[in-house]
Amino acid sequence: MNNYRIRTSRLLMLVFGIAMILAATPMVPGQVTEPSTTRERTANLRTVSSGEKMKFKGVVIRRDADTFIVRDRNRVDTEVLLTDDTSVRTNGGFFRSGKKYAVTDILTGLILEVEGRGNGQGQLVAQKVRFNESDLRVAIMTDTRVTPVEENQRRIAGQMDELHAIAAEARAEVTRVDERVSALDDYDVQESVAVNFRTNSAVLSPEAKQQLDDLASKLSTAKAFVIEVAGHTDATGSTAKNFRLSQDRAESVVQYLAVNHKIPLRRFITPMGYGKTEFVADNGTAAGRAQNRRVEVKVLVNRGMSRSAASRTNP
Numbered sequence: 678m679n680n681y682r683i684r685t686s687r688l689l690m691l692v693f694g695i696a697m698i699l700a701a702t703p704m705v706p707g708q709v710t711e712p713s714t715t716r717e718r719t720a721n722l723r724t725v726s727s728g729e730k731m732k733f734k735g736v737v738i739r740r741d742a743d744t745f746i747v748r749d750r751n752r753v754d755t756e757v758l759l760t761d762d763t764s765v766r767t768n769g770g771f772f773r774s775g776k777k778y779a780v781t782d783i784l785t786g787l788i789l790e791v792e793g794r795g796n797g798q799g800q801l802v803a804q805k806v807r808f809n810e811s812d813l814r815v816a817i818m819t820d821t822r823v824t825p826v827e828e829n830q831r832r833i834a835g836q837m838d839e840l841h842a843i844a845a846e847a848r849a850e851v852t853r854v855d856e857r858v859s860a861l862d863d864y865d866v867q868e869s870v871a872v873n874f875r876t877n878s879a880v881l882s883p884e885a886k887q888q889l890d891d892l893a894s895k896l897s898t899a900k901a902f903v904i905e906v907a908g909h910t911d912a913t914g915s916t917a918k919n920f921r922l923s924q925d926r927a928e929s930v931v932q933y934l935a936v937n938h939k940i941p942l943r944r945f946i947t948p949m950g951y952g953k954t955e956f957v958a959d960n961g962t963a964a965g966r967a968q969n970r971r972v973e974v975k976v977l978v979n980r981g982m983s984r985s986a987a988s989r990t991n992p
């Protein structure tokens with residue numbers, strides 16, 4: 678019970694601190710164009726000129742597969758596009774850089790800072806996304822309801838009732854939230870497949886390509902996933918040769934999925950070749966060696982994200 682009260686008190690202090698930071702931050706007017714009438718996402722969507730450099734802070738109010746919408750303190754919304762080159766990290770200190778996160782960890786309600794340039798569709802192509810670790814925890818817990826207002830005094834007054842509501846909700850959900858936060862680094866295997874190779878070859882066979890095609894078709898609507906690719910060999914040949922061959926096999930699988938099925942490279946964990954160290958069958962038989970010449974492909978879903986989605990579906 679004492680631990681529960683301590684966690685709740687810390688949460689209240691954190692949420693109140695966010696409100697005070699917003700109140701103390703001077704408002705910086707941005708260049709806002711008239712919203713496009715052809716867009717249906719928000720009523721006040723900023724159009725970013727092609728090549729225009731922009732850096733601002735706001736809160737995520739909508740999250741899609743490769744884009745999200747940020748509302749700044751002037752209540753102007755900007756559609757942000759994520760790419761393979763987007764750097765997503767927490768804010769670091771003087772002697773260390775921030776922790777790297779996947780783009781799938783950008784949640785609705787997260788307070789963050791975006792830096793990038795406009796493209797031809799009026800979007801801001803994100804080069805850097807930065808946020809505080811504590812803000813990520815609050816976003817997971819509350820899906821945020823704190824929105825900025827135009828004047829400092831009105832901002833504080835308008836948020837007080839909302840902060841009380843958030844605190845009340847946090848007291849009821851603190852246990853579930855702790856589980857979600859602790860599960861951020863945990864993943865569940867959603868799909869898996871093992872494709873086999875000929876001796877001394879890293880070339881995908883027609884059967885292996887069909888297996889990867891079937892796997893990719895299941896990912897067309899999937900979200901918040903990463904792909905782990907691990908290459909293996911049988912016991913034939915030297916240790917050094919087998920490490921190189923297993924790495925080549927893993928990279929062949931990544932290249933096939935990325936090129937033929939347009940799966941973004943940011944979805945892949947760095948492919949790894951394990952050589953002959955992790956055999957699954959007897960290397961003393963031809964059948965066993967054939968099973969060991971393989972690449973294991975696993976689709977992993979962030980457990981914290983899946984729990985968050987489940988709680989919204991089944992309140």
